[in-house]
Amino acid sequence: MPGDSPTIQLQHHFLIAMPGLEDPVFGKSLVYVCDHGSHGALGLIVNKPADVDLKTLLDKLDMPLQREDLMQSPVYMGGPVHTERGFVLHTAMPAASMTADDADHGPTYGATMRVTPDVEMTTSRDVLESLAEGKGPAQVLVCLGYSAWGAGQLESELAENAWLTVQADPRILFDVAPAARYDAALKLLGLEPWMLSSQSGRA
Template identity: 30%
Template sequence: MSGMTEVSSLTGRLLVATPALADPNFDRAVVLLLDHDEEGSLGVVLNRPTPVDVRDVLAGWAALAGEPGVVFQGGPVSLDSALGVAVVPGGGEGEGAAPLGWRQVHGAIGLVDLETPPELVASALGALRIFAGYAGWGPGQLQDELDQGAWYVVESEPGDISSPAPERLWREVLRRQRGDLAMVATYPDDPSLN
């Protein structure tokens, strides 16, 4: 059935909140989908830095976390749990394959097992971001939101994970798209100004 391939193809893509999305949790959010199948979807919001320094919660990982070196709010679910998303140049393919404690999600992007001693993966990581919580959707829920026009689905780039200016990520991701999507990047923050 062609529906199955369609479902799995969104893993590793970005969900970019459209101006129509009403949920304040996701206002101008850029979400990296880490998992998307018939059982639901899971992702992390890439552009919600918190004031919490990585050093204060996961000291061993602080040196590997890119600028800004803070924990990001990955979404409204399980805020007390931490997720590590890291880029491994080359996607862990070739000679040494994937480093211990890193699981490929899409291309060079993958999840880091934060229980792994950081020194075992440090040399392989190109960029690391620590997230508190995640965004989750039940079966069919994300598809419903897509059908309602709440999200644009675009390709991710490894640099999105470690953007040093996360507050500009929404505009930057849209700006690199072709056609009408690039125009959306120019929307004012307050739609009443249109």
């Protein structure tokens, strides 16, 4: 029976929007899936910068940024849910790199989801405070809002060929320019953007 087959597991995968997905939020988007199970899925759009950078955002929060490497970092539109809240994708904090202050509150922040041993997502304010103080994770990607699917919803969209999926490469998240991430994720599948129209509508 089809219903007895195991549920596809897409945590730490990219969702690559197909050309037929013309939604104003998700069209031409690359989504990093942080959590996926029978309850639904949660992800962040990682290739659509908002009209604010990290320095400006932290200035508004009265937390002047002291990380020189992040001064030009954009903030991203992570999705349509809770767009007033920050969601921070970041590399894991190795215990050896922590200062005494970091050690006071342990290896992770107040509200951190471990996606893989190397990638975490934090929603608590303390990660932003850490960045403002010149500390924090080595690499970060800050989003406003997130993307969510109810139970079975993402699977239905996959069946309708709305998305391609591929296991995520953290280098695309943290080392590739935002405008190049969509194409870089396609290359993980051996595809180029011009090939997608021929893939549309095929199972």
